[in-house]
Amino acid sequence: MHSAVPFPFQARVRLILAPTNIQLLIERSRQFAAAAFERAAATDSAGVIDDGLWGEFRSCGLAMAAFPEPLGGVGLSAPDRQNELCTVLRLLGGADLSIARLFEGHVNAIALVCRYGTPSQAERLAEDVAGGALSAVWGADDASGLKVVGDGAHTRLEGRKILASGAGFVTRPLVAAKSGDRQFMFLLRLATDHPVDLGGWTAQGMRSSATGTVELTGTSVGEAEAIGGADDFTRQPxxxxxxxxxxxxxxxxxxxxxxxxxxxxxxxxxxxxxxxxxxxxxxxxxxxxxxxxxxxxxxxxxxxxxxxxxxxxxxxxxxxxxxxxxxxxxxxxxxxxxxxxxxxxxxxxxxxxxxxxxxxxxxxxxxxxxxxxxxxxxxxxxxxx
Ligand SMILES: Cc1cc2nc3c(=O)[nH]c(=O)nc-3n(C[C@H](O)[C@H](O)[C@H](O)COP(=O)(O)OP(=O)(O)OC[C@H]3O[C@@H](n4cnc5c(N)ncnc54)[C@H](O)[C@@H]3O)c2cc1C
Missing domain, CATH: 1.20.140.10 (Butyryl-CoA Dehydrogenase, subunit A, domain 3)
Structure with missing residues (x-):
């Protein structure tokens, strides 16, 4: 099991895309939320959040915000920032719930990696997010479930994730997979053309959350991808x-x-x-x-x-x-x-x-x-x- 990473911890990543402080992030989030609300009808009718809006999401600091300051964020997922995180989630929820859903998953993944991963795993994720990647937590399973099979250098995943938001554009998802009756987390790196199935996402609402099925059979997982230890995913509280x-x-x-x-x-x-x-x-x-x-x-x-x-x-x-x-x-x-x-x-x-x-x-x-x-x-x- 990896040692837990305390908030804040030392890291070598430069500050990228970060607002100078939490108040500035909230102000920028308010502006971003106003823009997202303006475009929400078009986003909903297209069933897609357009690249321009994602660009604004990144440039206003929201993509990096959940990382600790040394990694380029403002520590929005840290214990003493939950009040501000609440404000940001309310703002996004009032603008476009699909964007709020994707942001919530992204923040949750970053928090889990910072809590249970190693410093270098958190650094690598921060570098990727600064470079444009989005994360998510994909926990939901079909009846078979996602399993860890093989061992050593040949350890890989077998199965798929269902109800995975951001399917098709989330490239750094955190997935939960079972080995026997224990559950493990893996932070994956998916290609932008990794096959996903959004055909089943015909829900009444949340159309642009891109909630789909992602086939993961054959994906290699090892120490570099494993975040924390057995059952950390469901660790309470x-x-x-x-x-x-x-x-x-x-x-x-x-x-x-x-x-x-x-x-x-x-x-x-x-x-x-x-x-x-x-x-x-x-x-x-x-x-x-x-x-x-x-x-x-x-x-x-x-x-x-x-x-x-x-x-x-x-x-x-x-x-x-x-x-x-x-x-x-x-x-x-x-x-x-x-x-x-x-x-x-x-x-x-x-x-x-x-x-x-x-x-x-x-x-x-x-x-x-x-x-x-x-x-x-x-x-x-x-x-x-
Ligand atoms: C827009 C959207 C995006 C999502 N994105 C993600 C994502 O990115 N990652 C992810 O992991 N998941 C995601 N999910 C899935 C989500 O986390 C839940 O798994 C899903 O919404 C569960 O909904 P459900 O109503 O089918 O739940 P259920 O738990 O099946 O509940 C349905 C009903 O059955 C009852 N019930 C539940 N269990 C039992 C039981 N054993 N016996 C009797 N009754 C029972 C419940 O109380 C409830 O009344 C997403 C969901 C939505 C709506």
Whole structure:
């Protein structure tokens, strides 16, 4: 097993593409989010994020941001930066959820490599990202699963990854693969023409997230690709606790929906209607509730003093609250706006579709029930949970 890499650590990579500080990154992210929102209808209809937007994503510093400063980033994935990461994910979620999804995967991969990989593995990834590469975490499996087969110099992967976002343009994915009943992580280097299958990605929303199937049979893996040791991928509290990040993206989309609802009511002169006011109140409360939970989950995730079980329990509850709030907001906005919320290219239509799709995350019932069980078996006062 490799030794864990502390934040921050010494490295020899020059500062590339990095804003001078975290405030500048957030300001640039805001500008990038405004540009992405402007183009979101076109992006959605093409099902592709265009090269120009990716260029802006890189030049504003978002591609490198999650690396520690010595590697050219601003440490956005470091424990004491979770609040700022939350802000960036909300901004991107409110602009284009497909971009938020890809960014979340990219940040997660960088965080895992920095946490479990060696310094030189993190350096190589930083060099590649500075050169234009994007990373991702591809964990989802079909019934057969991705396996590690062979040994020594002939160790290779057998199988494929499904529901892999960025299929076709992510060239440095972190994949999870099983050897027996243990799971290992490998940071791969894929050719830009590596075969992918996007034919099955006919989902209602998240069209431009390029979520597809990637065949990996025959890919050689060795010490250079292995990140960390057995089962580090699912090590808690990082595995489940990190769920707050997709909740933050969902929250950003919710916030945008409610602001668009306000614009609609004001522009149509329908804001005095008591039924609309009741819906508006419900929406504002739902968004604010989700924000309290998500920001607190982010804070706890980065808190060295918070216990692992408490972090996981809180993140699981945050998933439940965020999903409920999002479903309530979608319903209220669609009822309050009416048919116009279902007609393209209204951003209300696109965001409703993207958010409904992206809300589908693994095993929500289990996340909720494990949180309930954790509190039931604890002696913690409910207000302190
Ligand atoms: C836009 C998008 C992009 C994605 N990108 C990636 C990516 O890059 N990498 C990646 O690894 N994954 C990715 N995923 C996949 C994601 O991580 C989840 O695997 C997927 O969304 C799970 O959705 P599901 O509704 O099928 O989950 P499920 O877990 O199957 O849940 C469906 C329902 O079944 C219930 N359920 C779950 N397990 C059981 C059980 N054992 N018994 C009874 N009921 C059960 C759940 O509570 C829920 O009600 C992406 C998903 C989306 C939507």
């Amino acid at each position: 990082f595995f489940s606790g990190g769920a707050w990040r997709f909740c933050a993206a969902h929250l950003g989309a919710m916030e945008r929906l409610v602001e668009l609802y306000r614009d609609h009511l004001n522009s149509r002169g329908r804001g005095d209607d008591p039924y609309q006011l009741q819906r508006v109140a419900g929406c504002v409360a739902a968004v604010r509730t989700a924000r309290f939970w998500v920001e607190e989950a982010a804070r706890r995730f980065g808190d060295d003093e918070a216990g692992g079980e408490a972090i996981v329990g809180f993140a699981n509850m945050t998933r439940m609250v965020t999903e409920r709030c999002a479903l309530d907001v979608i319903e209220a906005v669609q009822r309050g706006v009416g048919l116009a919320a279902f007609i393209r290219p209204s951003p209300l239509e696109r965001i409703g579709r993207d958010l409904s799709t992206y809300l589908r995350q693994p095993a929500p019932d289990r996340a909720m029930s494990e949180a309930a069980r954790a509190w039931l078996q604890s002696r913690t006062a409910v207000g302190e949970f």
